[in-house]
Amino acid sequence: MDSTTITLFDNILKGVGRHPKSGKKKGGMKVHTIMKYQVGVPMVVELTSAAKHDHYLLKKVHLPQDSTLAMDRAYIDYAQFQRLTEEGVCYVTKMKKNLTYKELSSTAYVSRDGLVTHLDKHILFEKEKVRHEARCVELWSNNSRKSVTLLTNNFELSVEELAEIYKRRWAIETLYKQLKQNFPLHFFYGESVNAIQIQTWVVLIANLLCTVLSRMIKRHVSFSQIVTMLRLTDAHVLQQFHRFHGKSSKR
Structure with missing residues (x-):
C-alpha cells in the first residue's frame, strides 16, 4: 500500500505544504493504491486531494484473512493496526522514531563476531481507549552498521522474512x-x-x-x-x- 501525488497548476484540489512567496498555492491530487505483489498491477485505487492523509485508504480497506500488508510509516495508526490484527491480517511497516510505547520484553541477537544483528522487542501501544500489542524489530547491516526498525503484528515470521516483505513494498514505487x-x-x-x-x-x-x-x-x-x-x-x-x-x- 502506498500513495503518490500529482501536482496541479491550479488549486482545484486542495494541495499540501506552505504557500509560496507568490501567494499562490498549487493544487494536487493523491493516488492511493493497493497492489498485489504477485500480480504487479493496482488492485484498489482511490483518488483524493493531496491534503488527504495517507492512512485514509487504510481505514477503508478490508483484506481477506491471512493477507499480508506492507506499507511505509506514513500509515501508522494504532486503532487500524488493532483492527487488522482482529481481522487476521498481518502488517509490516517501518517504525517512527517518536512513537511512545511500553516495552514488554526484549531479546538481542549477536553474531559470532560479537556484533548485534537484530533486536526483537514485544511492545504495547496505548492511546486513549486503544491498546495494541506489536513486535518491533531493529536490524543492523553487517557492512555499514546502519539500522532499520520494522513494526509488525506477526510474532512468528523470521527477521529475514519480515525484511523481505518490507523490501517487496518497493514494487509499488x-x-x-x-x-x-x-x-x-x-x-x-x-x-x-x-x-x-x-x-x-x-x-x-x-x-x-x-x-x-x-x-x-x-x-x-x-x-x-x-x-x-x-x-x-x-x-x-x-x-x-x-x-x-x-x-x-x-x-
Missing part, C-alpha cells in the same frame, strides 16, 4: 515510476475535478492494458518500447480515420 515515465500527467484536457480524475483513470487503464500486452509477448520487449509502439500505431490509425472521415463528409 516501481509502478509509480513506470506510470510517471510513460504516461506523464503534466497537462490536463479539463480543469474540473471530474475531468482530472477521468484522465487519471484513463492513464491507469492504459497502463494496465500495456502490462497485459507485455506479458503476452514472448520475446523480451521493455515496457517503454511497448508504449512507444502503441503510440505510433494509434497515431497511424487515427490519421487514417481522419482521412476516411474527411473524404466521407465531402460526399
Whole structure:
C-alpha cells in the first residue's frame, strides 16, 4: 500500500505544504493504491486531494484473512493496526522514531563476531481507549552498521522474512515510476475535478492494458518500447480515420 501525488497548476484540489512567496498555492491530487505483489498491477485505487492523509485508504480497506500488508510509516495508526490484527491480517511497516510505547520484553541477537544483528522487542501501544500489542524489530547491516526498525503484528515470521516483505513494498514505487515515465500527467484536457480524475483513470487503464500486452509477448520487449509502439500505431490509425472521415463528409 502506498500513495503518490500529482501536482496541479491550479488549486482545484486542495494541495499540501506552505504557500509560496507568490501567494499562490498549487493544487494536487493523491493516488492511493493497493497492489498485489504477485500480480504487479493496482488492485484498489482511490483518488483524493493531496491534503488527504495517507492512512485514509487504510481505514477503508478490508483484506481477506491471512493477507499480508506492507506499507511505509506514513500509515501508522494504532486503532487500524488493532483492527487488522482482529481481522487476521498481518502488517509490516517501518517504525517512527517518536512513537511512545511500553516495552514488554526484549531479546538481542549477536553474531559470532560479537556484533548485534537484530533486536526483537514485544511492545504495547496505548492511546486513549486503544491498546495494541506489536513486535518491533531493529536490524543492523553487517557492512555499514546502519539500522532499520520494522513494526509488525506477526510474532512468528523470521527477521529475514519480515525484511523481505518490507523490501517487496518497493514494487509499488516501481509502478509509480513506470506510470510517471510513460504516461506523464503534466497537462490536463479539463480543469474540473471530474475531468482530472477521468484522465487519471484513463492513464491507469492504459497502463494496465500495456502490462497485459507485455506479458503476452514472448520475446523480451521493455515496457517503454511497448508504449512507444502503441503510440505510433494509434497515431497511424487515427490519421487514417481522419482521412476516411474527411473524404466521407465531402460526399
